[in-house]
Amino acid sequence: xxxxxxxxxxxxxxxxxxxxxxxxxxxxxxxxxxxxxxxxxxxxxxxxxxxxxxxxxxxxxxxxxxxxxxxxxxxxxxxxxxxxxxxxxxxxxxxxxxxxxxxxxxxxxxxxxxxxxxxxxxxxxxxxxxxxxxxxxxxxxxxxxxxxxxxxxxxxxxxxxxxxxxxxxxxxxxxxxxxxxxxxxxxxxxxxxxxxxxxxxxxxxxxxxxxxxxxxxxxxxxxxxxxxxxxxxxxxxxxxxxxxxxxxxxxxxxxxxxxxxxxxxxxxxxxxxxxxxxxxxxxxxxxxxxxxxxxxxxxxxxxxxxxxx
Amino acid sequence: xxxxxxxxxxxxxxxxxxxxxxxxxxxxxxxxxxxxxxxxxxxxxxxxxxxxxxxxxxxxxxxxxxxxxxxxxxxxxxxxxxxxxxxxxxxxxxxxxxxxxxxxxxxxxxxxxxxxxxxxxxxxxxxxxxxxxxxxxxxxxxxxxxxxxxxxxxxxxxxxxxxxxxxxxxxxxxxxxxxxxxxxxxxxxxxxxxxxxxxxxxxxxxxxxxxxxxxxxxxxxxxxxxxxxxxxxxxxxxxxxxxxxxxxxxxxxxxxxxxxxxxxxxxxxxxxxxxxxxxxxxxxxxxxxxxxxxxxxxxxxxxxxxxxxxxxxxxxxxxxxxxxxxxxxxxxxxxxxxxxxxxxxxxxxxxxxxxxxxxxxxxxxxxxxxxxxxxxxxxxxxxxxxxxxxxxxxxxxxxxxxxxxxxxxxxxx
Ligand SMILES: [Zn+2]
Numbered sequence: 001x002x003x004x005x006x007x008x009x010x011x012x013x014x015x016x017x018x019x020x021x022x023x024x025x026x027x028x029x030x031x032x033x034x035x036x037x038x039x040x041x042x043x044x045x046x047x048x049x050x051x052x053x054x055x056x057x058x059x060x061x062x063x064x065x066x067x068x069x070x071x072x073x074x075x076x077x078x079x080x081x082x083x084x085x086x087x088x089x090x091x092x093x094x095x096x097x098x099x100x101x102x103x104x105x106x107x108x109x110x111x112x113x114x115x116x117x118x119x120x121x122x123x124x125x126x127x128x129x130x131x132x133x134x135x136x137x138x139x140x141x142x143x144x145x146x147x148x149x150x151x152x153x154x155x156x157x158x159x160x161x162x163x164x165x166x167x168x169x170x171x172x173x174x175x176x177x178x179x180x181x182x183x184x185x186x187x188x189x190x191x192x193x194x195x196x197x198x199x200x201x202x203x204x205x206x207x208x209x210x211x212x213x214x215x216x217x218x219x220x221x222x223x224x225x226x227x228x229x230x231x232x233x234x235x236x237x238x239x240x241x242x243x244x245x246x247x248x249x250x251x252x253x254x255x256x257x258x259x260x261x262x263x264x265x266x267x268x269x270x271x272x273x274x275x276x277x278x279x280x281x282x283x284x285x286x287x288x289x290x291x292x293x294x295x296x297x298x299x300x301x302x303x304x305x306x307x308x309x
Numbered sequence: 310x311x312x313x314x315x316x317x318x319x320x321x322x323x324x325x326x327x328x329x330x331x332x333x334x335x336x337x338x339x340x341x342x343x344x345x346x347x348x349x350x351x352x353x354x355x356x357x358x359x360x361x362x363x364x365x366x367x368x369x370x371x372x373x374x375x376x377x378x379x380x381x382x383x384x385x386x387x388x389x390x391x392x393x394x395x396x397x398x399x400x401x402x403x404x405x406x407x408x409x410x411x412x413x414x415x416x417x418x419x420x421x422x423x424x425x426x427x428x429x430x431x432x433x434x435x436x437x438x439x440x441x442x443x444x445x446x447x448x449x450x451x452x453x454x455x456x457x458x459x460x461x462x463x464x465x466x467x468x469x470x471x472x473x474x475x476x477x478x479x480x481x482x483x484x485x486x487x488x489x490x491x492x493x494x495x496x497x498x499x500x501x502x503x504x505x506x507x508x509x510x511x512x513x514x515x516x517x518x519x520x521x522x523x524x525x526x527x528x529x530x531x532x533x534x535x536x537x538x539x540x541x542x543x544x545x546x547x548x549x550x551x552x553x554x555x556x557x558x559x560x561x562x563x564x565x566x567x568x569x570x571x572x573x574x575x576x577x578x579x580x581x582x583x584x585x586x587x588x589x590x591x592x593x594x595x596x597x598x599x600x601x602x603x604x605x606x607x608x609x610x611x612x613x614x615x616x617x618x619x620x621x622x623x624x625x626x627x628x629x630x631x632x633x634x635x636x637x638x639x640x641x642x643x644x645x646x647x648x649x650x651x652x653x654x655x656x657x658x659x660x661x662x663x664x665x666x667x668x669x670x671x672x673x674x675x676x677x678x679x680x681x682x683x684x685x686x687x688x689x690x691x692x693x694x695x696x697x698x699x700x701x702x703x704x705x706x707x708x709x710x711x712x713x714x715x716x717x718x719x720x721x722x
Contacts, residue, residue, distance in 0.1 A: 056572070059609045066565040067575065068534040071526050075474050095446060100525065102470025109443040118348035152342060229684070231650050257610050258651075 002053035003099040028165055031104075032286065033088045034061050036144045037114055037153070039290040041081060043179045044158040044193040054092075057282025060257040068090040074099035077110065079164060081157065081167045084115035094244045110164075115141065117156035118149040121210045136207060136228045142279060146211035147187055150290055154179050184289050191215070193298050203244060204253040205263060208279045216298075221247060224254070224262055232262045244270045250308035251301075253277045256284075275304045323443035323452065331338070336647045348671070372540045406440030407503040407716035411495050417704035423697045424507075426705070431456055433494060440714040445470040451493065462493070463517065475479045477523045484516040484546060485538050486565045489641075498618075500691045500707040503641035504659035504671050509597070511547020516583070518550075518559065538563040542585070549595055549626075549664070550585030559585025568634070577603040589630055619644040626664045637662035647676075653679040659695075669698035687711040 020171050030051040032038040038053035045051060053074055055064045061083065074080065074095055082088055096104060096111075101112035123139035143149050158176035162169035197215035205224040213220045222243050226236040243249070250272040254263045263274045277297050287296040330458045412434050417426040434454040441447045446468050450710045453462040465480025483491050483676035489503060490510055506515050520542030527535040540561040544552040550559045561583045586592075607616040620712040621642040629637045639661025647653050659673040671693035680688045 056609055060613060063613055065607055065612065067569065068526070068565075068577075069532060069569050069575075070538070072528050072532075072534055075526065095470050097467060098476060100469070100471065100476045101475035102445065102472075104524070105444050105469050106441055116353045117346065117350065120348070120352075148678065152345060201390045257612065259611070259614055 006289060028078045028161065029076050030079045030081065031073050031204075032081040033083055033092050035280050036290070036293075037081045037083060039281040040114075040144075040150060040154045041157050041161075043290065044154050044175045045161055046164065047169065048171060049161065054095075055280075055282040055291055056288065057278065058256045058284075060255070061087055061280070062090065064088070064091045064202050066094045069182075070095050070110060071099045075101050077101060077104050079106035079110045079160065080116055081112045083141055083144070084113035085120065085141035085143075098204040111159050112157070114145065114153050114156065115139075117152045119152070119211070121148070121214070122207070140207060140210050141209050142208040145209060145279060146215040146233060147183055147190070147294065148215065151180050151183055156297075157287065159265060162217070182291070185250075186294065190298050191296055191300050197302065198249070200305060201247055201249045202251040202253055203240065203249055205255055205258045205260050207257055209253060209277075212297075214237040218242065219251075221249060224252070224258075237303075241266055241269050244272060251275055251304055273301055273308050274306050277301065351626050355533065356701060361508040373423070406438045407715070409437050409713060411435045411437075411711065411713045414710045415500060417705055418708075420702065421695070421705055422701045423695075423699065423701035423703065426707075433462075433696070435493065435495065436460065442466065445488040450501045473525070475523055476523050477521065478522040481519045482522060482540075484518060484542065484561055485522065485540055486510065486516055486561060486597060486626065487579065487599045488603065488620065489622060490515045495711050495713075497646045498643065498653070498655055499604065499657060499675060499677055500510045500689055501675075501693065503622075503623050503643075503657060503674055504661040504695075505639040508641050508671060509549075509624045509637060510662045511549045514547065515547060516546040518544070520558075523536065532566075532569065534567040536563075536565040536567075538565075541715055544585045546585070549583075549587065549597070551588045553586065555589045557586040557591050573608045574606045577601075577605070582721075587628060587630070593629040595629070596627045598627075599623065610671040614647070614650050616647040624661075626662075626667075628664050631664065635665060635667040637664050637667035651681045653677075653681075655679075663698070672697055678696055685713045 014076045020043075027047075028045070028049045030038075030041050030045060030049045032041060032051065033052045035053040035057040038051050041051045043051065054063065054070050055061050056071065080096070082092060093106075096106070101110075102108060105111060114209055114230060118142055120139040121137065124137065144153065155176050157229050158172040165172075192218045199219060200217075201219045201221045202213075203222040207220075207223060207225075207228050209218075209220055214219070222240050224232050224237070224240065226233055244266070248271070252272055252274045253261045254260060254266055254274055254276050256278060258275055260276075266272065267274045277300060278284060278293060281287055281290060281293045284296065287293045310347075310494055312693070331432070336558055353701070365600060379485075399692045414431050415426075416429050418428070422674075432455065436452045436454065438450040447467050448464075448466050450464040451462040453460045454540065463480070463482055465478045465482050468475075471477055481587075483493075485491055488511075489506065498714060500512070502515065507513065510516055520540060522538060522540040524536060524538040527537070529535040538561075540700070542550075542559045542561070544557045544559040545551050546559065546571045551557075561581070563579060563581045565579045565585050579599070579601045581597070581601070583597040583599075585595060587595040598671040603619065603620045605616070605617065605618050619642075621640060623640040624638070626635070626637045626639075628637070639659075641657055641659045641661075643657035645655030655677045657675045657677070659671070659675075661671055663669045663671070673693065677689060677691045679690075682688065687710070689709040689711070691704070691709070693705045695703040695705075697703070
C-alpha cells in the first residue's frame with residue numbers, strides 16, 4: 001500500500017485551514033507588549049482602535065511567558081507596539097515569529113518600536129558585555145515612567161495611527177493634543193506633591209526608575225540587584241546596607257513582581273521603608289490608566305517620605 | 310553615517326512641524342523633543358543598518374524566561390521552570406546573525422549493563438546562528454559539534470508572513486511529534502531523554518529529518534488556542550524511518566489544544582501521528598501515534614521564583630516486520646518544581662516497550678536537581694534507575710554542566 005491516502009488527508013486538512021480565515025474588523029486592531037503602551041495608545045486612539053496588552057501590569061516585563069493564547073491576539077493585529085530596547089527579547093520575538101501575521105513582523109509597517117520616540121537614559125557608551133548585567137544592553141527600557149516621554153510616545157503613536165487610518169488622522173491628532181493638555185495639568189499637581197522631596201536619596205530593586213527619578217528629582221543611589229537581572233547577593237546586600245546607613249537613605253522602591261524578603265531585611269537593618277511602587281499601568285486596580293499610575297505612585301511615595309521624615 | 314543622519318534629520322523635520330511655540334520655555338521643550346525624536350530615528354536607523362533587520366532579534370530569551378515555549382508550532386519547550394540559558398545580544402553584531410554557543414559536559418557514575426555511558430563526555434556543543442532574513446522569513450541554524458564530528462542539528466527557514474496566518478518551515482527540523490522530540494538537549498529538564506525516545510522515537514537524538522512543515526492556529530471556543538500542523542519529510546529519521554526509494558517520504562500530523570485555566574495555570578494537549586517506511590524496505594511501514602499533556606503553573610507576580618510543570622507523553626508504535634508486526638507502547642510522566650529563583654527539582658517515571666520487540670519492556674525512574682549559578686550556566690544532578698527487559702538493573706548518577714556564550718538563544722518556538 002502506498003501513502004497517497006495519508007497525503008490526501010493532509011491536503012484536505014490544509015484546504016480546510018485555508019477557508020477558516022478570520023473576518024476583518026473595522027477598528028484598527030492594536031496589540032501592545034505592555035499595559036503602558038496600551039494605555040498611551042488608548043489615549044490617542046479613542047474609540048477608533050481596539051487595543052490589548054500582552055503582559056499584565058504586575059508582571060516583570062522582562063520575563064513574560066510566551067503563551068499560545070497570545071498568538072490569537074497577535075494574529076489579528078494591524079499594529080503591534082513594543083517597548084523595544086530588548087525589554088521583550090525573551091518572549092515577544094518568539095510570539096511574533098509564530099503568529100502567522102505578516103503585518104506585524106519586524107520591518108513590516110505594522111511593527112512600532114516606541115523607544116524611538118522617547119528619551120533613553122543609561123545608554124551604554126563602551127562595548128557591551130555580560131559584566132554589566134543581562135537585561136538592559138541597549139539603554140534603560142523603562143523609559144515610559146517619565147510623563148515627558150509619555151507625551152512623546154503618545155504623539156508618535158498618534159502619527160502612526162494617522163498614517164494607518166488617514167480618514168481619522170484629525171481625530172488622532174486632536175486626541176494627542178488633548179492628552180498633552182491633560183498631562184500638563186496633571187504634571188503641575190504631581191510636581192507640587194513631589195516638590196518637598198526633590199533631591200531625596202532612594203534605592204530601588206531593579207533599574208526601573210531612572211526616567212521617573214530624573215523627572216521628579218529623586219536621586220537613586222543604589223540597587224538591590226547587583227546588576228540588572230541579577231538576583232541580590234549577600235555581599236552586595238551588605239554593601240548596600242552600609243551605603244544606605246552612610247547616606248541616610250530610608251526608602252527602598254520595589255517593583256510588585258520581586259520577592260520582598262531581601263528588601264524587608266535591608267529595611268529592618270537601616271530603619272528604612274519598603275515601598276512597592278508600580279512601574280506599569282494595571283499593577284494595581286487603582287492604577288488603571290497612565291494618569292492614575294502616576295497618581296498612585298506619587299501618593300505612595302509622598303506618604304512614605306512623610307513617614308520616614 | 311552622514312547619510313543616515315541626514316535622512317534622520319529630514320524625517321524628523323517632516324514628522325514634527327508643530328504650531329509655533331509662544332513662550333521661551335515652550336520653545337526649549339520643543340527643541341528638546343526634536344532632538345530626542347532625532348536621536349530615536351538615528352537609533353532605529355542604526356539598528357536597521359547594523360543588523361539587516363530592524364528591532365530586537367529573537368536572540369536570547371532573557372534569563373529566567375520560561376523556556377517553556379508555550380507559543381510553539383515547534384514548541385521547543387523545556388520545562389516552564391527550567392532556566393533558559395542565554396542572555397542579551399550585544400550591539401556589536403553588525404551584519405552577522407546572532408551567534409551563540411552552548412557547551413554541554415556530562416559525567417556519569419554507576420554501572421549500566423545494557424547502555425554503558427562514558428564516565429566523562431562532551432556529548433554535544435551546539436552552535437546556533439539566527440537572523441531575520443527579510444520581513445517575510447527568518448532563519449535558524451543549529452550545528453551540533455560532537456566529540457567525533459559535526460552534525461546539522463536543525464537548519465531551516467520560517468516563513469512568517471504567509472497569507473491567512475499560515476506559518477511554514479523548510480529545512481532540517483526536529484519533527485513535531487509530541488513535546489520532547491522538538492526540544493534541544495540543553496532545554497530539557499533532565500540530563501538524558503526519556504526511554505520512549507530511545508525505544509520508540511528514533512534512538513538517542515529522536516526524530517529529525519529534512520522536509521517542510523505548514524501550520525496554522527485557530528481560535529477555539531472559550532479562548533482555547535487550537536493548532537494544526539502537517540509535515541512531510543524525506544523519510545530518514547533515527548532508526549524509525551528510512552528511505553529505500555524516493556517515494557518513501559514520511560508524513561506527520563500534529564494537533565494541539567491549549568487553554569488558560571487561570572492566568573497562572575494552563576493546560577496543553579497534543580495529538581501526533583507519523584507514518585513512514587522502515588529499514589526493511591518500501592513495503593514496510595512504521596506508524597507512530599502520540600498523545601501529550603502538559604500542565605503548567607506560574608504565578609504572574611512571582612514568575613521568576615516559582616513554577617510547576619507536569620507532563621506526560623504516550624506513544625504507540627506500529628511496525629511492520631518479520632515475522633510479526635510489532636505493536637509497542639511507551640510513556641513517561643514527569644513533574645518539575647521551581648523552588649527558588651535558582652533551584653529546580655523534578656522527577657520522571659519511564660515505561661516503554663521496544664519498537665522491534667514489543668514484548669520487551671524497560672522501566673525506569675529519575676530524580677533531578679538543577680542549580681543555576683548565573684543565567685549562563687547550569688549545573689544538574691540526576692539519579693537514574695533503570696530496569697531493563699533482560700532483567701538487569703542500572704543505578705546511575707549523571708552530572709551535567711551547561712554553559713552558554715553569545716547571543717543565545719531562543720530556539721524558535
Ligand atoms: Zn529592566
